[in-house]
Amino acid sequence: MRNINAKIARKDRDEFIELLRAHASRREAFESLLEDIFTPGEMHEFVARLQIVKRLAEEMPQRTVCEELHVALQTVNRGARVLETGTGVLARAVHYRRKS
Numbered sequence: 001m002r003n004i005n006a007k008i009a010r011k012d013r014d015e016f017i018e019l020l021r022a023h024a025s026r027r028e029a030f031e032s033l034l035e036d037i038f039t040p041g042e043m044h045e046f047v048a049r050l051q052i053v054k055r056l057a058e059e060m061p062q063r064t065v066c067e068e069l070h071v072a073l074q075t076v077n078r079g080a081r082v083l084e085t086g087t088g089v090l091a092r093a094v095h096y097r098r099k100s
Contacts, residue, residue: 050094052079057094 023030034043048069055065062076083091 048075049079049082050090052076053082053090054094056080056083057091 020030020033023033038046048071051069052065052071052075055068056062056076056079060068062073062080065071065076065079066073
């Protein structure tokens with residue numbers, strides 16, 4: 001049964017990604033789509049996660065990140081794990097944005 005759920009989850013994930021890609025080139029449409037899909041709380045979490053990773057990539061101490069963003073240390077630890085063991089896409093994107 002677990003394999004069936006994994007296949008369904010992958011198919012659904014692919015559908016979600018394609019939906020995002022279809023709207024990504026038009027900022028206004030993409031922003032509206034995100035507002036329709038995610039609650040304000042979920043959007044806040046995504047934005048906070050990006051800010052955490054940006055600060056960690058700038059070598060800001062984890063406790064300082066916690067204090068500045070008013071988030072728990074566990075949340076910052078997750079951001080650190082993304083930088084260390086994630087796919088690398090977010091880390092490269094943060095690094096690229098810092099150079100611009």
